[in-house]
Amino acid sequence: MKFFEFDTIREIFSTMRQSKLRTFLTGFSVAWGIFMLIVLLGSGKGLQNGVSSNFSNYAVNMVNVWPRRTNMPYKGFKAYRRLRFRDQDMEMLKNHFPQIDKASGIISLYGNTVSYGKEYGNYGINGVMPDYKDIRMLSIEAGNGRFINNIDMSEERKVVVINQRVADNLFRGEEPLGKYVQIGGIAFMVVGLETKTSNDENGYCYIPHSTAQTIYNRRGYTDEFYFTVTGMDSPEANEAFTLALRKTLARSLIVHPDDTAAIGVWNMAENYVQTMRIFSTIQLFVFIIGLCTLVAGIVGVGNIMVITVKERTREFGIKKAIGASPSNILNSILIESVIITGVFGYIGMVLGIGTLELLSLIMENATGTGGDGPKVFLNPSVDLNIVLVATGILIASGLLAGYFPARRAVNIKPVEAMRAE
Amino acid sequence: MRQLPIEGQLPFYLSKSIGGMILLEKLNKTYPGVQPLHVLKDIDLSISQGEYVAIMGASGSGKSTLLNVLGILDDYDTGRYLLDGKLIAGLSEKKAAIYRNKMIGFVFQSFNLISFKNAMENVALPLFYKGVSRKKRNQLALEYLEKVGLRDWWHHYPNELSGGQKQRIAIARALISQPRIILADEPTGALDSRTTDEVIQLLSQVNAEGITTIVVTHERSVAEQTKRIIHLKDGYIESDNINIPSLTACSK
Ligand SMILES: Nc1ncnc2c1ncn2[C@@H]1O[C@H](COP(=O)(O)OP(=O)(O)OP(=O)(O)O)[C@@H](O)[C@H]1O
Ligand SMILES: [Mg+2]
Numbered sequence: 001m002k003f004f005e006f007d008t009i010r011e012i013f014s015t016m017r018q019s020k021l022r023t024f025l026t027g028f029s030v031a032w033g034i035f036m037l038i039v040l041l042g043s044g045k046g047l048q049n050g051v052s053s054n055f056s057n058y059a060v061n062m063v064n065v066w067p068r069r070t071n072m073p074y075k076g077f078k079a080y081r082r083l084r085f086r087d088q089d090m091e092m093l094k095n096h097f098p099q100i101d102k103a104s105g106i107i108s109l110y111g112n113t114v115s116y117g118k119e120y121g122n123y124g125i126n127g128v129m130p131d132y133k134d135i136r137m138l139s140i141e142a143g144n145g146r147f148i149n150n151i152d153m154s155e156e157r158k159v160v161v162i163n164q165r166v167a168d169n170l171f172r173g174e175e176p177l178g179k180y181v182q183i184g185g186i187a188f189m190v191v192g193l194e195t196k197t198s199n200d201e202n203g204y205c206y207i208p209h210s211t212a213q214t215i216y217n218r219r220g221y222t223d224e225f226y227f228t229v230t231g232m233d234s235p236e237a238n239e240a241f242t243l244a245l246r247k248t249l250a251r252s253l254i255v256h257p258d259d260t261a262a263i264g265v266w267n268m269a270e271n272y273v274q275t276m277r278i279f280s281t282i283q284l285f286v287f288i289i290g291l292c293t294l295v296a297g298i299v300g301v302g303n304i305m306v307i308t309v310k311e312r313t314r315e316f317g318i319k320k321a322i323g324a325s326p327s328n329i330l331n332s333i334l335i336e337s338v339i340i341t342g343v344f345g346y347i348g349m350v351l352g353i354g355t356l357e358l359l360s361l362i363m364e365n366a367t368g369t370g371g372d373g374p375k376v377f378l379n380p381s382v383d384l385n386i387v388l389v390a391t392g393i394l395i396a397s398g399l400l401a402g403y404f405p406a407r408r409a410v411n412i413k414p415v416e417a418m419r420a421e
Numbered sequence: 422m423r424q425l426p427i428e429g430q431l432p433f434y435l436s437k438s439i440g441g442m443i444l445l446e447k448l449n450k451t452y453p454g455v456q457p458l459h460v461l462k463d464i465d466l467s468i469s470q471g472e473y474v475a476i477m478g479a480s481g482s483g484k485s486t487l488l489n490v491l492g493i494l495d496d497y498d499t500g501r502y503l504l505d506g507k508l509i510a511g512l513s514e515k516k517a518a519i520y521r522n523k524m525i526g527f528v529f530q531s532f533n534l535i536s537f538k539n540a541m542e543n544v545a546l547p548l549f550y551k552g553v554s555r556k557k558r559n560q561l562a563l564e565y566l567e568k569v570g571l572r573d574w575w576h577h578y579p580n581e582l583s584g585g586q587k588q589r590i591a592i593a594r595a596l597i598s599q600p601r602i603i604l605a606d607e608p609t610g611a612l613d614s615r616t617t618d619e620v621i622q623l624l625s626q627v628n629a630e631g632i633t634t635i636v637v638t639h640e641r642s643v644a645e646q647t648k649r650i651i652h653l654k655d656g657y658i659e660s661d662n663i664n665i666p667s668l669t670a671c672s673k
Contacts, residue, residue, distance in 0.1 A: 010555070011549065014537065014538065014542075015537070017537070018536075018537035315535060318533045318535065319535075319546070319550075320514070320518060320521070321492070321494055321521065321527050321529075321533070322521075322526075322527065322546060322547045322550070322594060322595075322598075323518065323521050323522030323547045323550045323551065323598060324518060324522075324550045325514075325515050325518035325519065325522075325550065326514045326515055326518065327515065328518075328550055410514070411514050413494065413495055413496070413514075414494040414495075415489045415494045415495045418494075418529075418533065
């Protein structure tokens with residue numbers, strides 16, 4: 001007799017129907033295990049996605065450095081001196097810290113009038129370097145031109161990248177690329193349209209850093225630095241980096257080493273790494289709970305299989321007396337076990353994923369539609385592989401749990417089996 | 422399985438050539454335990470193809486044990502058991518299942534029908550294990566139900582049937598795989614006299630078709646329908662006589 005045959009399946013369903021409660025209980029423990037695993041893992045992921053999405057206005061490994069006033073007299077300089085960053089400070093930092101990946105100075109001016117034809121508005125003007133785009137994760141989609149490049153920088157070109165807000169206000173649907181806008185009375189050609197910050201209240205214009213230095217009378221100077229850093233995945237490493245950065249910059253600007261307030265540093269990575277560390281802890285926790293649920297499922301399946309086999313010993317005896325071989329009976333128990341765990345595992349999976357979707361929907365509505373406010377829950381999802389492995393484990397444990405008692409029961413002499421009950 | 426050179430080793434009168442369907446030689450069985458119970462003692466027995474045999478004896482004399490050994494539902498300790506010329510000893514459950522499936526049909530005192538299957542499915546079950554298709558199986562099951570006069574009851578479940586009906590269904594189930602031997606352990610033990618007659622008639626009919634039939638019974642009236650009566654006493658064969666129905670009928 002073949003292991004898998006339609007008749008065998010029919011036979012199994014007839015025995016399953018005869019003990020609906022047992023079938024249901026086995027199935028329930030499996031479905032519940034899978035369901036909980038999915039909901040737990042998914043919620044953990046959703047929480048993580050939600051919170052980390054709040055970081056997405058910046059590269060997560062961004063460092064922002066800005067000059068302030070000194071608070072202590074040092075080497076002949078009086079206290080309360082206004083600090084300024086110079087071009088060579090940035091070069092020095094780039095050379096000194098191999099962790100620095102992308103780097104850009106920025107010269108920011110607010111409330112400059114920008115006009116195109118009759119339309120005008122007050123927007124922030126940022127003189128930036130090519131790397132700035134990646135550091136702030138700005139986006140210029142295909143067909144929307146380009147960002148500031150190195151040639152713009154070296155030739156101090158009068159080109160500008162505007163964001164969606166500026167384009168909307170000044171061009172009103174007209175194609176902005178190649179047009180000239182007036183910034184502080186100087187004509188700049190629009191070379192790019194930036195769309196990432198389209199939801200921002202503010203309009204932004206990005207011009208070459210070198211051009212900004214010249215026009216705004218800041219030759220050799222910059223307002224702030226932006227970096228991305230790599231290779232530091234612990235809060236400690238980031239803290240050490242921040243400290244070293246302050247010290248190095250302080251030496252270069254002749255600031256007292258203890259005058260930490262003189263230089264402003266915002267290390268995004270420090271926050272990010274910390275947050276992510278909390279999340280990996282939460283995820284581990286969730287995973288352990290999920291695993292425990294799974295173990296409970298396994299124990300449930302195992303228990304029920306043991307009882308099943310015991311309960312049916314007499315039936316097995318009768319079947320053997322009328323010609324069933326031990327393998328006939330063993331196979332039917334095992335297939336039954338696989339079918340129950342498989343089917344209910346699938347049900348648990350579908351319900352779990354459905355619940356996650358529902359949860360995601362509810363949370364999205366709760367935080368306000370399309371809101372830009374901080375999110376806590378986003379795209380809860382589970383790795384399908386984990387689910388499949390979990391289902392596999394349950395099926396396998398159902399098999400094992402069924403196999404050993406079944407093999408014993410099946411090899412009992414029919415007389416003894418029929419005496420059971 | 423070890424195959425014996427039967428012709429050479431056995432006395433000619435026991436050999437297969439004259440239809441030695443069942444051969445027991447000095448067969449012993451002891452139930453182990455704190456107080457081991459020696460149930461079958463040096464049983465020598467030969468039953469030929471087509472015989473109709475009753476096994477009688479007091480309660481505890483070892484009748485059921487003997488029948489279970491014959492049906493390979495249980496094993497024995499010493500001696501030999503040859504079924505259709507093949508030595509039955511220390512078989513794996515798998516081998517035993519093959520022999521049972523091929524050779525033997527059982528009828529039990531307590532019917533042993535599967536409660537969640539209807540009459541037809543119960544009768545058809547042995548064929549399932551022989552790999553017969555469902556359609557064929559059910560069709561044959563209906564034929565055998567017809568034979569035991571219960572065709573119209575095919576869709577009833579065991580708990581909807583009387584004892585006599587259940588036993589007739591059990592007999593149909595025993596017959597459907599066309600066994601060479603029917604072993605019945607007190608098939609009428611749970612039945613009243615009217616249904617007892619029905620069941621015995623059926624068994625006689627089965628035997629008339631050439632199937633070796635062995636019936637364990639307490640009831641004289643049942644035994645007298647058979648052609649050979651074996652009496653067991655404390656695990657020995659006390660007597661083994663040809664039963665001539667007309668004679669016993671006269672002596673009554
Ligand atoms: N599994 C067992 N373990 C131990 N002793 C047993 C077992 N089965 C039967 N016996 C004992 O063996 C003896 C013979 O039992 P058996 O069932 O063969 O008797 P029987 O002739 O069929 O009796 P009855 O007419 O009551 O059915 C009895 O004393 C019984 O108690
Ligand atoms: Mg008995």
